[in-house]
Amino acid sequence: MKRKMGLTVALLLALIAxxxxxxxxxxxxxxxxxxxxxxxxxxxxxxxxxxxxxxELTVRxxxxxxxxxxxxxxxxxxxxxxxxxxxxxxxxAVVRIVQPSDAGFNIFGYxxxxxxxxxxxxxxxxxxxxxxxGNANLDLGAVELTALNTEIGAGDLTLDLVGPRLSDLTAxxxxxxxxxxxxxxxxxxxRVVLEEKGVGNTTFDGxxxxxxxxxxxxxxxxxxxxxxxxxRGAGDITFELVD
Numbered sequence: 001m002k003r004k005m006g007l008t009v010a011l012l013l014a015l016i017a018x019x020x021x022x023x024x025x026x027x028x029x030x031x032x033x034x035x036x037x038x039x040x041x042x043x044x045x046x047x048x049x050x051x052x053x054x055x056e057l058t059v060r061x062x063x064x065x066x067x068x069x070x071x072x073x074x075x076x077x078x079x080x081x082x083x084x085x086x087x088x089x090x091x092x093a094v095v096r097i098v099q100p101s102d103a104g105f106n107i108f109g110y111x112x113x114x115x116x117x118x119x120x121x122x123x124x125x126x127x128x129x130x131x132x133x134g135n136a137n138l139d140l141g142a143v144e145l146t147a148l149n150t151e152i153g154a155g156d157l158t159l160d161l162v163g164p165r166l167s168d169l170t171a172x173x174x175x176x177x178x179x180x181x182x183x184x185x186x187x188x189x190x191r192v193v194l195e196e197k198g199v200g201n202t203t204f205d206g207x208x209x210x211x212x213x214x215x216x217x218x219x220x221x222x223x224x225x226x227x228x229x230x231x232r233g234a235g236d237i238t239f240e241l242v243d
Contacts, residue, residue: 124144
């Protein structure tokens with residue numbers, strides 16, 4: 001115990017010395033708030049790629065039947081301004097929303113990075129979400145997802161897929177360190193596969209275990225199904241079946 005405390009004190013002293021010798025000061029970056037609207041709701045299909053280095057991410061369904069893709073950003077410093085682009089390939093709108101890779105990071109400065117993105121509904125959507133560090137809230141029950149890929153380095157993920165479905169969905173989740181909560185509709189066939197178990201607790205409400213696979217009785221029947229494939233490093237996984 002004394003050895004650990006000594007090591008901690010030594011690290012703190014080293015950090016203080018670094019600040020003193022390099023002249024580092026706490027910087028209050030100005031906060032920017034911006035919004036972007038992409039009128040892609042007239043294109044039949046959507047492929048969206050969202051990549052955020054660090055921060056808080058919310059992705060949800062748009063409020064109206066014909067609503068465009070709406071993005072609201074609050075960020076500091078200015079170099080963290082997201083880059084938004086869109087193009088059309090045949091019958092698919094291709095959207096990229098990314099945090100610049102060369103934006104830099106200052107541990108001695110106030111930073112903020114909150115994204116709120118609303119996707120058009122009733123459009124078959126292939127969605128990829130990547131978050132280096134932070135928390136992600138994906139409320140996608142009203143989005144007609146055809147595929148979902150989510151990667152989080154460190155942080156918590158809440159994924160809500162409760163809503164009517166017209167077709168099958170495969171959702172892939174890769175998380176390094178953090179907790180995962182997934183809500184799915186009880187009246188659909190559900191199967192979960194732990195591709196990499198990692199370390200942590202698992203809670204699967206209403207799903208039967210078959211080794212690394214968990215499923216409900218409806219999965220053996222007809223109708224749309226949801227497959228969730230999870231690779232976990234460390235953290236808890238909770239599945240909730242919602243009426």
